[in-house]
Amino acid sequence: MSNPEILDINQISKHFERKVALSSLSFSVKKGERVALIGPSGAGKTTLLNILASVIEPDEGQVFLDGEPMQEYADRKKFAKKIGIIRQQFDLVGQLPVIHNVLAGKLADWGFAKSILSLLIPQEKEAAIRSLERVGLPDKVYERTANLSGGEQQRVALARLLVQSPQIVLADEPVASLDPARAEDVLFMLTKLAAEENQTLIASLHSIDYARKYFDRLIALKDGVLFFDLEADKVTDEQLKELYQLKELVR
Amino acid sequence: MNKLSLAYELHKRKLLTLLLTGVFIWSLFAVQWSTGLIHGSGLATAGQIFGAMFQPDVSADILIIALESSWITLAYAAAGMSLAIILAFFLGIWASGVLASGAKSRYFMKGTFRSVLGFMRAIHELVWAWLFVASFGLSPYAAVFALAIPYGGILGRIFADMLNDVPKEPIQALESAGASRIQCLIYGYLPNVRANILSYVMYRFECAVRSSAIMSFVGLGGLGYQIQLSLDDLQYNEVWTFLFFLIGVVVLIDLWSSQLRRRLAL
Numbered sequence: 306m307s308n309p310e311i312l313d314i315n316q317i318s319k320h321f322e323r324k325v326a327l328s329s330l331s332f333s334v335k336k337g338e339r340v341a342l343i344g345p346s347g348a349g350k351t352t353l354l355n356i357l358a359s360v361i362e363p364d365e366g367q368v369f370l371d372g373e374p375m376q377e378y379a380d381r382k383k384f385a386k387k388i389g390i391i392r393q394q395f396d397l398v399g400q401l402p403v404i405h406n407v408l409a410g411k412l413a414d415w416g417f418a419k420s421i422l423s424l425l426i427p428q429e430k431e432a433a434i435r436s437l438e439r440v441g442l443p444d445k446v447y448e449r450t451a452n453l454s455g456g457e458q459q460r461v462a463l464a465r466l467l468v469q470s471p472q473i474v475l476a477d478e479p480v481a482s483l484d485p486a487r488a489e490d491v492l493f494m495l496t497k498l499a500a501e502e503n504q505t506l507i508a509s510l511h512s513i514d515y516a517r518k519y520f521d522r523l524i525a526l527k528d529g530v531l532f533f534d535l536e537a538d539k540v541t542d543e544q545l546k547e548l549y550q551l552k553e554l555v556r
Numbered sequence: 557m558n559k560l561s562l563a564y565e566l567h568k569r570k571l572l573t574l575l576l577t578g579v580f581i582w583s584l585f586a587v588q589w590s591t592g593l594i595h596g597s598g599l600a601t602a603g604q605i606f607g608a609m610f611q612p613d614v615s616a617d618i619l620i621i622a623l624e625s626s627w628i629t630l631a632y633a634a635a636g637m638s639l640a641i642i643l644a645f646f647l648g649i650w651a652s653g654v655l656a657s658g659a660k661s662r663y664f665m666k667g668t669f670r671s672v673l674g675f676m677r678a679i680h681e682l683v684w685a686w687l688f689v690a691s692f693g694l695s696p697y698a699a700v701f702a703l704a705i706p707y708g709g710i711l712g713r714i715f716a717d718m719l720n721d722v723p724k725e726p727i728q729a730l731e732s733a734g735a736s737r738i739q740c741l742i743y744g745y746l747p748n749v750r751a752n753i754l755s756y757v758m759y760r761f762e763c764a765v766r767s768s769a770i771m772s773f774v775g776l777g778g779l780g781y782q783i784q785l786s787l788d789d790l791q792y793n794e795v796w797t798f799l800f801f802l803i804g805v806v807v808l809i810d811l812w813s814s815q816l817r818r819r820l821a822l
Contacts, residue, residue: 358732385734396729400747409743413734420739462729469733 311336311473311505312357312417317366319352319529326352327529329366334505336472339496341516341537342509344526345549352507354477357507358390368521371472385413389471391479391495393457399451403442406450408432436467437552440494456487463494467502476508480515488512494520507535513545608792619792621782622801629778630805632696632771633764636703640764641757643708647673648715654745655737670716672778677709700778703764713758718749751820758813762806769802 312334319327327349334340342350355361356368359375368375370387378384384430389410397406404427411429412420419428427433437443440460445453450461459479479495480488496519499506510516516523517537525532525548532548533540649655651669656662681702688698727744735743772778779798786794 360728360732377663381731381736382734386730386734390729390732392725392729395723395725398726398730398744398747400750401743405743409730409733409735412730412736412739415739417736417738421742424742465733 309336310334311371312507313369314357315367315369317356317363317368319349319356319361319363321352325529327356327363327526330526330529330531331366332524332531332534334507336505337503338522338523339499339506340508340522341519341520342460342507342524342526343507343511343513343516343548344532347528350526351477352529354390354475354507354509355380357473358475359384378475380523382413385469385471387471388473389457389469390475390477391462391466391468392477393479393482394455394462397450397458397465398460401450402447403437403450403453404430404433404446406461406470407464408472410465413469425503427462432468436464437461439467439498440464454487455483456491459483459487459491460494463491463498467498471504472503473505473507474554476506478509478511481511488515496520579613599768605755605792605795608625609796611793612796612800613791613793614797618797622779622797625772625777625779625782625798626801626805629765629768629772629780629802631763632703632776633768634777635696635700636768637757637761637764639700639704640707640711640760643676643704644715645709647708648712649719649741651712651716652719652745654719654741657737669685670713673709673712675709677706677713679706681706681767682771682774683772685776689774689776694775695775696776699768699778702771703767707760707764711757711760715749715753718752719745722748751817754820755813755817758809758816761813762809765809766802 310333314330314332314334316329316331317327318325318329330349330353342353344350352361356363359378370378371516378387396408405424405540408427408429411423411432415423415428422428434443434446436456440463442457442460442464445457445461450458453461474495476495480491483491492515495508498504498517506520508520517540520537522535523540524534525544527548533544535544568721648667650665652675653662654667656665684705685698685702688702692698722745726748727740730740730744769778769780769783770782773784779802783795783798786792786798
């Protein structure tokens with residue numbers, strides 16, 4: 306493949322108190338790949354995503370983002386151009402109208418004066434409306450965000466990501482609090498938009514079915530170590546069974 | 557032994573309740589019920605005062621005085637609150653530490669500005685009023701500053717606490733979208749606390765009206781001053797007129813506040 310590696314994770318470890326969250330984990334992700342992180346609760350998926358989002362730092366090892374070590378991106382505005390994050394639906398400011406939550410994706414480019422002016426007269430409105438149209442919410446532009454349903458709120462978060470337009474999208478359990486129909490809808494849109502924008506997508510998921518259906522590559526974590534790293538259609542049911550097996554049952 | 561200490565752990569609150577109730581009942585024996593509880597003519601005076609409640613003085617000149625002094629009281633309260641809101645807005649934001657970038661500077665900012673707010677509200681508005689009357693004389697500035705300082709301290713403290721209680725997820729999301737501290741403040745923190753802070757400000761405005769009335773006992777004019785004059789003349793009917801005006805102002809503010817809150821909740 307000629308695709309360059311955009312993310313290179315090199316021997317990272319992380320401990321919390323005495324508990325090992327990740328131990329010398331290594332893998333790399335190519336540009337445009339759609340990767341699902343799977344594994345039982347407590348396997349270290351969220352810790353890994355938080356390290357990639359530079360919310361926390363690894364105790365050992367390094368992460369290279371587009372060829373440069375993560376520390377080079379200490380400037381938050383520069384980092385936001387590289388990596389964007391979507392979490393569960395509690396991510397939005399419910400008291401603001403939808404348009405301001407979408408335009409928050411522009412805050413990295415805006416100075417103080419422009420961002421305060423935008424709360425009075427929305428700036429670069431067209432960009433926000435265009436991305437709301439793409440996620441299928443063209444009629445909710447001025448609605449109070451808290452009044453939207455869970456699925457709609459996740460679409461607003463997607464619209465914000467479109468406006469932010471990072472190269473890599475990290476999704477931490479993006480559909481965890483949605484019912485199956487809404488979850489499929491949001492996942493379909495997330496993967497479709499990432500493909501259209503030529504973005505790299507890394508998502509942690511609880512559901513194996515969704516992971517297989519919407520992603521190219523599955524990375525399984527168990528107890529902080531890499532359990533397998535395979536193309537989505539090469540993963541067997543035995544491997545999955547072993548991944549989610551409870552320790553007590555093995556003995 | 558173990559069983560006993562477990563039983564103690566389970567029932568220690570009830571034991572304390574029992575003990576405190578006992579202390580209260582015991583304290584009742586210290587009261588001399590027969591004499592000295594109410595002075596001789598006290599009941600008669602109380603009767604007159606509460607009797608006058610049903611016959612407030614509604615003569616034209618008293619009503620005009622009441623209207624004028626309500627206006628003064630309200631004006632002092634409004635001016636004092638406006639100043640208090642400005643003080644509380646800036647001091648509260650600094651005291652919450654949400655603008656600080658590092659843990660150290662946050663600790664320093666929180667410590668400093670929380671102490672400033674503490675100092676402002678530790679002294680009661682009446683005491684501030686005395687101090688300002690002593691320095692400025694009987695000018696409206698004395699009343700306005702006397703209200704603004706302690707109320708700024710109270711509002712600022714509550715404002716800072718509210719900012720600290722804002723849920724973390726939306727703020728983190730803004731940060732990861734590349735927002736600076738001040739952008740997080742205007743897009744995340746402030747919209748989050750807006751409705752709560754407004755309703756608290758309105759409640760405090762009510763309190764300010766009452767305080768402003770009380771403060772005028774110092775001689776600053778307003779409803780409290782008129783109440784004092786009428787009381788000195790034993791004109792209880794007039795006292796009640798002024799009190800009803802005070803109640804009216806407070807009720808009006810309450811109506812306004814609930815209307816505002818309803819509009820904001822949409």
